[in-house]
Amino acid sequence: MTQYDLIVIGSGPAGRRGAIQAAKLGKRVLVVEKGSRVGGVSVHTGTIPSKTLRETALNLTGWRERGFYGRSYRVKQEISSEDLRRRLLITLDHEVDVLEHQFSRNRVHHIKGKAHFVDKNTLEIEKNDGEVMRVTGTSILLAIGTKPFRPDNVPFDREKIIDSDELLEIKEIPRSMIVIGAGVIGIEYATIYSALDTSVTVVEPRATMLDFIDREIVEDFAYQLRDRNMKLLFGQSADKIEREPNGKCRVTLSNGRAVVADMVLYAAGRMGATASLNLEACGLAADARGRIKVNPDTFQTDVPNIYAAGDVVGFPSLASTAMEQGRIAARHAVGAPTSEPPQYFPYGIYSVPEISTCGLTEEEVKTRHIPYECGIARLRETSRGHIMGLDNGMLKMIFSLKTRRLLGVHIIGEGATELIHIGQAVLNLKGTVDYFVENTFNYPTLAEAYKIAGLDAWNRMGEIDERTAEAAQ
Incomplete structure (x- = not known):
C-alpha cells in the first residue's frame, strides 16, 4: 500500500484547494475522484454549469438590453438547448484543463475511482478501469460534495x-x-x-x-x-x-x-454523497441528509485524523466558502498553523436578477436589539444604471446608530455578486458610514450606489443625532 500525508476524496472546490494547500506545504497528497474528469460537482453539474447557463441565456436573449429595446428584443430569435450546451462544454473543458495543470504543477497525485474506508487510515479504491487498490493516509479529507435529493414518490424519468x-x-x-x-x-x-x-x-x-x-x-x-x-x-x-x-x-x-x-x-434539497464511503469502518456516521458533523474552526470530524469540508458539512454550501474550508482543514491536518477566517463572507445567488448579501440582515439586527438605520440606493439612480438601461435593482446598507459601523449590505440587481465585495471589505475592517460618504467612487459605475446609500443613511442618522441633541437641551 502507498502511504500519503493527506488523502482527499473529491476534487471539487474544497478538495482541490485542500490538496494544493497541503502539497505547497511539502506534503505527499493524493486526490481520489470518482468522476471521469476532475472538478467534482462544482465543475460538472453545479456551480460552473449553472452560472454558464445563466450567462448564455442572458446573452442570447438580449435580456440586459431590454430596458432600451423592449421585452420583445432578442439577440437570437430561436434558442435551442444545443446553443446552451455549446458554451457550457467550452467552459467545462477550460476548467478541467486548469485544474489538471494545477495538480500537475503542485505534484498532487490523483486517481479516478470510488473510495471507501477499510479503517480510519486506509481506503480501498475501485479505479475506473476496474483495478482495485488500497492506500493509507495519515489524514483524510472528505470533500465528496452532494447529490440531488430524490424521494421515492417522485417518478424521475430523466426526460420530463x-x-x-x-x-x-x-x-x-x-x-x-x-x-x-x-x-x-x-x-x-x-x-x-x-x-x-x-x-x-x-x-x-x-x-x-x-x-x-x-x-x-x-x-x-x-x-x-x-x-x-x-x-x-x-x-x-x-x-x-x-x-x-x-x-x-x-x-x-x-x-x-x-x-x-x-x-x-x-x-x-441535496444530500451528502456519503452513502458509498462505508463510514462505519472508520467510526463516523452521517445524518439523515448524508451530512457530516465537524468542528467549525478546523473542520475536524469526531475521528481526529479525518476532516470534512464543502457542501457535505452543510450551510452555507458555497463554492467560495468550500475552498476556504478545504484550505483550513488541510493546514490543520498536516500540522500547519491556521488563522481564524474573517467574520463575514459574501453569499451570492445567481438568479435573474442576481442577489448577494454579507453581514446581518435587518431581521437579525432587530432580534439583537441593536439601534440601527438603513441607507438605500436604487441602481437606476446611478448614471451607470441609466447607461445600462436598468429599471430595477437595489443596494441596502444597515448601520449601527451607536458606533456608526456597517452591519450588513444586501444587493439585488445587475452585478450584485461583484458589488458585494466593497461592502464585505468595509464590514471585515469594521468601517463606518463615513467611509462611503467621504470616499470617491469611479464615475459612472454601479458602485456609486454605495455612495448614494451611504449618504441616505448618513442624512437619516444626522437627523436622529439632531433630535437627540435637542432633547438633551
Missing part, C-alpha cells in the same frame, strides 16, 4: 421529471416548467428558464423563500418575478407528480390544486 443534475442534459427548452423547491438551486434555474421565455411555476411548502436573505430584498425579488409572470405558489407542497398520456406533467398540490407543464424540475 428531472433533478437539477439532469437539467443540463435536456434535449429542448420546455415551453412551461414547474420547479418544486424555492431554495437557491430551484430559484436560480427557475429564473434562468423564465429569462428564456419558459412559463415557470415555483412550488414551495414554506410560506416564503430564501429565509436567510434580508426580507426587503426578498420582497423586491418576488415582485420582479411576478411582474414577468412567474407564478410563486408558497405554503403548498407537491403531493403527487405524474405524467399524463399527452406527455404533459401534472403536479397535485396539498390544497387540491393541480398545475400542468411540459417539465417538472425537482429541486427540493
Whole structure:
C-alpha cells in the first residue's frame, strides 16, 4: 500500500484547494475522484454549469438590453438547448484543463475511482478501469460534495421529471416548467428558464423563500418575478407528480390544486454523497441528509485524523466558502498553523436578477436589539444604471446608530455578486458610514450606489443625532 500525508476524496472546490494547500506545504497528497474528469460537482453539474447557463441565456436573449429595446428584443430569435450546451462544454473543458495543470504543477497525485474506508487510515479504491487498490493516509479529507435529493414518490424519468443534475442534459427548452423547491438551486434555474421565455411555476411548502436573505430584498425579488409572470405558489407542497398520456406533467398540490407543464424540475434539497464511503469502518456516521458533523474552526470530524469540508458539512454550501474550508482543514491536518477566517463572507445567488448579501440582515439586527438605520440606493439612480438601461435593482446598507459601523449590505440587481465585495471589505475592517460618504467612487459605475446609500443613511442618522441633541437641551 502507498502511504500519503493527506488523502482527499473529491476534487471539487474544497478538495482541490485542500490538496494544493497541503502539497505547497511539502506534503505527499493524493486526490481520489470518482468522476471521469476532475472538478467534482462544482465543475460538472453545479456551480460552473449553472452560472454558464445563466450567462448564455442572458446573452442570447438580449435580456440586459431590454430596458432600451423592449421585452420583445432578442439577440437570437430561436434558442435551442444545443446553443446552451455549446458554451457550457467550452467552459467545462477550460476548467478541467486548469485544474489538471494545477495538480500537475503542485505534484498532487490523483486517481479516478470510488473510495471507501477499510479503517480510519486506509481506503480501498475501485479505479475506473476496474483495478482495485488500497492506500493509507495519515489524514483524510472528505470533500465528496452532494447529490440531488430524490424521494421515492417522485417518478424521475430523466426526460420530463428531472433533478437539477439532469437539467443540463435536456434535449429542448420546455415551453412551461414547474420547479418544486424555492431554495437557491430551484430559484436560480427557475429564473434562468423564465429569462428564456419558459412559463415557470415555483412550488414551495414554506410560506416564503430564501429565509436567510434580508426580507426587503426578498420582497423586491418576488415582485420582479411576478411582474414577468412567474407564478410563486408558497405554503403548498407537491403531493403527487405524474405524467399524463399527452406527455404533459401534472403536479397535485396539498390544497387540491393541480398545475400542468411540459417539465417538472425537482429541486427540493441535496444530500451528502456519503452513502458509498462505508463510514462505519472508520467510526463516523452521517445524518439523515448524508451530512457530516465537524468542528467549525478546523473542520475536524469526531475521528481526529479525518476532516470534512464543502457542501457535505452543510450551510452555507458555497463554492467560495468550500475552498476556504478545504484550505483550513488541510493546514490543520498536516500540522500547519491556521488563522481564524474573517467574520463575514459574501453569499451570492445567481438568479435573474442576481442577489448577494454579507453581514446581518435587518431581521437579525432587530432580534439583537441593536439601534440601527438603513441607507438605500436604487441602481437606476446611478448614471451607470441609466447607461445600462436598468429599471430595477437595489443596494441596502444597515448601520449601527451607536458606533456608526456597517452591519450588513444586501444587493439585488445587475452585478450584485461583484458589488458585494466593497461592502464585505468595509464590514471585515469594521468601517463606518463615513467611509462611503467621504470616499470617491469611479464615475459612472454601479458602485456609486454605495455612495448614494451611504449618504441616505448618513442624512437619516444626522437627523436622529439632531433630535437627540435637542432633547438633551
